[in-house]
Amino acid sequence: MIFDVATCKNMLLFVANGILSNVDMLNEADKLGDSDHGSGMEVGFTAVVKKLSAQEFTDLGSLFKSCGMAIMMSSGGASGAIFGTFFKDGAKALENLQQLDSTSFSEFLKLGLASVMKRGKANYGDKTMLDALKPAVDITAANIGLSIGQIFKLCAQAAKEGSEATKNMVASFGRMKNLGERTLGYADPGSITVALIFSYMSEFTQT
Template sequence: MSTKTLNSLTASQVKDMFLYVGEKVVESKPLLTKIDSAIGDGDHGIGMSVGFTKADENLKANEFTTVNEVFKTIGMSMISSMGGASGVIFGTMFVGGIKGLEAKETLDLSLLAEIFEKALDAIKVRGKAELGDKTMIDALQPAVEALKAAQNDSFEEGLRKAESAALEGVEATKDYIAKFGRAKSLGERAVGHQDAGATTVSIIFKSMKEWVEDQ
């Protein structure tokens, strides 16, 4: 695939990219379980594995002509299979960004930034969390800002910057006191531990970058 092609992906390539993302999140189940067990219920890794396994199943079962359909399939798979707050929040990461969006046959960096920015807003409305509350937003918001700032870069370079920003966001969660979930009751004792949801977001961006890089 040429560098020029990498500046936008077809719906079929977006599907393949997220199949790879799903594999990587499922592989990270032990890590996510360990992180969540320190300050949460310990079930985040299991939930993400269930959600992405279902998404992979539904992606493999269908062919897609629009980017919107790919995102919707992933989001709805997560919401229907995971249950609980994280299913809704991570499902919203995929369906929230395409709500009201006209059908798109290709995905470029500009559209990716737009989708994830709308998703971020939808998650904030739904979950009531903000930056610094020790949630997935602490990784997603920096990643979105990096994507928006990288509009003149290649797809790969934009994702590399988003991955780096998400990782910094994960590191920052170690210093925050949790405002949500079981970790909220720990107060200061949650300091020093990273957030599992933010970690998952960083894995998603890292995997997207790896897939594009590999092409």
């Protein structure tokens, strides 16, 4: 499968609709917080579907930037800002590109990760979405040259394992840090969303 602009647009729509099918599960995963992580993602990714469906794009950069802007402009709260920032700033690596490959995707992930860390101020190991995102960034960088489908599969596996690992972490960032050891045994909701995003990217290559 060649991941040109049209294919990537369809992939992002597939991912967005996948997230929308998991809203209740994501709210349940946020039960130690406000139980609204899924609702926030619902607003953001509904905006993505609306935005991308109504527009044609000439390059990958404008496509992924529009995805990020749709999330940022619609979702309230920290999660919307963080996920929107990831797509919007990562898109700088894709400006004027017509086809996604492992090299450009790796640069997208690196830029997105750097911006999320700068904006959110969290670090790897703090029990946040970074604990699912960074393993995907690292596995991609270590496997440049594989097909984009293979990369998506590796990212999905790495992000899922990273998210699962947050169950054994005590939250040390954001409002959740106030709960201390009560957060043990629960995966971070944002990390679950990251894992879902990569999972649906991988699933898209098999459709």
